[in-house]
Amino acid sequence: MKSDRSGPLSKFRAFRLGMDVPPWGFAYTLINVPIPFRRLLLDVEQATRKLWFRCKRLNRKIGRALGVTRPSVRLPQELVHQIVGYISDDRPTLFACTHLSRTWCIAARIHLHRDFTVLDSEGFKAADDLQSMGMIDLVRKIAVSRQIHQADFLLPETMIRLHTFTNLQELDIRYLNVGQPLQWLREHCDILKSTVRTLTLRYPRGSIKQLLSFISLFTSLENLAVDSIDRDFTTEDCTPVLETSPPLTGRLTLTGIFDQDFMAGLVSSQKGIKFRTVDLQFCGEAQVIVDGCAGTMERFIFQPSDFRGRSNSMYFTAVPADVC
Amino acid sequence: MIDIKSLDLSRCDSLRQVEVNFHSINRALPDRPFHDFISAIAPHQLEKCLILSYDNDLDELKKTLLKTPKPKDDSTLKKEKEKPKRDVKVTFGLDIEGDEAEDHRAAIKTALDGAVGNGMFGFLTSTPVLEVYPRVWNPSA
Numbered sequence: 001m002k003s004d005r006s007g008p009l010s011k012f013r014a015f016r017l018g019m020d021v022p023p024w025g026f027a028y029t030l031i032n033v034p035i036p037f038r039r040l041l042l043d044v045e046q047a048t049r050k051l052w053f054r055c056k057r058l059n060r061k062i063g064r065a066l067g068v069t070r071p072s073v074r075l076p077q078e079l080v081h082q083i084v085g086y087i088s089d090d091r092p093t094l095f096a097c098t099h100l101s102r103t104w105c106i107a108a109r110i111h112l113h114r115d116f117t118v119l120d121s122e123g124f125k126a127a128d129d130l131q132s133m134g135m136i137d138l139v140r141k142i143a144v145s146r147q148i149h150q151a152d153f154l155l156p157e158t159m160i161r162l163h164t165f166t167n168l169q170e171l172d173i174r175y176l177n178v179g180q181p182l183q184w185l186r187e188h189c190d191i192l193k194s195t196v197r198t199l200t201l202r203y204p205r206g207s208i209k210q211l212l213s214f215i216s217l218f219t220s221l222e223n224l225a226v227d228s229i230d231r232d233f234t235t236e237d238c239t240p241v242l243e244t245s246p247p248l249t250g251r252l253t254l255t256g257i258f259d260q261d262f263m264a265g266l267v268s269s270q271k272g273i274k275f276r277t278v279d280l281q282f283c284g285e286a287q288v289i290v291d292g293c294a295g296t297m298e299r300f301i302f303q304p305s306d307f308r309g310r311s312n313s314m315y316f317t318a319v320p321a322d323v324c
Numbered sequence: 325m326i327d328i329k330s331l332d333l334s335r336c337d338s339l340r341q342v343e344v345n346f347h348s349i350n351r352a353l354p355d356r357p358f359h360d361f362i363s364a365i366a367p368h369q370l371e372k373c374l375i376l377s378y379d380n381d382l383d384e385l386k387k388t389l390l391k392t393p394k395p396k397d398d399s400t401l402k403k404e405k406e407k408p409k410r411d412v413k414v415t416f417g418l419d420i421e422g423d424e425a426e427d428h429r430a431a432i433k434t435a436l437d438g439a440v441g442n443g444m445f446g447f448l449t450s451t452p453v454l455e456v457y458p459r460v461w462n463p464s465a
Binding site: 285286287290291293294295296297298299300301302303304 | 341342
C-alpha cells in the first residue's frame with residue numbers, strides 16, 4: 001500500500017539515513033544499511049506500521065463517537081445530479097467535481113461538455129477527441145462564431161463536422177452565408193435536422209427564401225432567434241420551394257429586423273407560427289408577426305427601434321421569465 | 325418607425341405577460357401611459373405587465389408618476405366607475421446599479437407611492453410594485 005511506504009517510517013528513514021527514500025519500497029533502502037542494523041530497522045518498521053494502523057482505527061472510532069461522518073458519503077445519483085445542477089455554469093467547480101468520484105464525474109461532465117464553441121475551422125478537431133472518449137452525446141449546444149475575415153469558413157466541407165454531434169439541441173451560428181450549406185444540409189444531415197430545437201442566426205447572409213428554407217429544414221425547431229439579416233437580392237430566384245415546416249411553438253426573438261418580406265414569409269410557412277413568447281428588439285413594423293401569433297402568444301416583449309436605453313446602448317436587461 | 329401604439333394587441337387572446345420599456349409607452353401614450361397601454365390589451369387573460377426603466381429614463385418616470393391628474397368631468401368619472409378594474413399585476417423594473425441605485429430606488433418608490441395616492445393606478449385591483457434588476461450584458465452585442 002502506498003500509504004505504508006510514505007508513512008511515518010519513510011520520513012524516519014530519510015532522516016536517519018540522510019538520503020532520499022525511493023517510493024517503490026523499503027528493501028531498496030536497506031541495501032545501503034549495514035547488515036547488523038537491517039534486522040533492527042525491519043523490526044522498527046513493523047512496529048511503526050502496527051502503530052500506524054492502530055492510530056487509524058482509533059481515529060475512526062473517535063470520529064464515529066463524535067458523530068463526524070466520513071467525507072465520501074455515497075449519495076443517490078439523482079441527488080448528485082440535482083446538486084450539480086446548481087453549479088451548472090461554474091466550470092471550475094464542475095471540473096473539480098469530475099475528480100471527486102465516478103458518480104460526481106458522471107453528473108458534472110453532463111454540464112461541462114454541454115456547450116461547444118467553434119471559433120475557426122480548426123475548432124471542430126476538438127470534436128474528434130470528444131467522439132473518441134464517447135462523450136459526443138453530451139454536447140447539446142454549439143456556437144459557431146466565424147470571424148468576418150474567414151471567408152472559407154462555414155462552407156459545407158467544414159459544416160459537415162456538425163454531423164458528428166448526434167444529440168445537438170441548440171445551434172448558434174454567426175455570419176452564416178445561408179445559401180452555401182443549404183443544399184448539403186438538405187441531403188446529408190438528417191440527424192442534425194431532427195434534433196435541433198433552438199436555432200440562433202446572427203447576421204446571416206442570403207436571400208429571404210434561402211433563410212426561410214434553411215429554417216424550415218430543422219423539422220423539430222421550436223425556438224428561433226434571428227439577429228440582423230444581411231439580405232442578398234442576387235440569389236432570390238434560384239432557391240427551391242419550402243418542403244417541410246417546423247413546429248415553431250417556443251420563443252421567437254427578432255433583433256434589428258426591418259425586412260417585411262422575412263416576417264411575412266415566416267408567418268406564411270406551411271403550418272404557420274405558434275410561438276408562445278414573442279420578443280421584438282429594435283425591429284421595424286411587426287404587426288404581421290403579432291397577428292400570426294395572436295392565438296398562441298402568452299408573453300410579449302417589446303423594445304422599439306429607436307430604443308434609447310442607456311448611454312451605452314450595447315446592452316439591455318434580461319429579466320427572468322418568472323420575475324414579475 | 326414602430327412604436328407600441330402602432331401594434332394592435334387586442335386580438336391576442338392568450339396574452340398573459342407583457343414586457344415593455346417605459347420610454348416607449350410614455351412616448352406613444354403621453355397623457356396616461358400606464359392606463360392607456362394596459363387598456364389597449366385584451367383583458368381576458370393578461371396577468372402581468374413589466375415596465376422596464378433604464379438609468380436615463382428615471383427622471384422621466386419620476387415626472388410621469390408625479391404628474392397631477394387632470395380634473396375629470398362627471399361623464400368621464402361615470403364611465404370610469406362603470407368599467408371593471410383590471411386584475412393585472414404591474415411591476416416597475418429598474419435597471420440600475422452602483423452606489424446611486426438605492427437613492428434612485430427610494431426616489432422612484434416615493435413617486436410611485438404618490439401616484440398611487442393620486443389615483444393614477446385606480447383602474448387596477450392591485451398596487452404596482454417596484455423591483456430592481458441587475459444589468460445583464462446582451463450576448464448578441
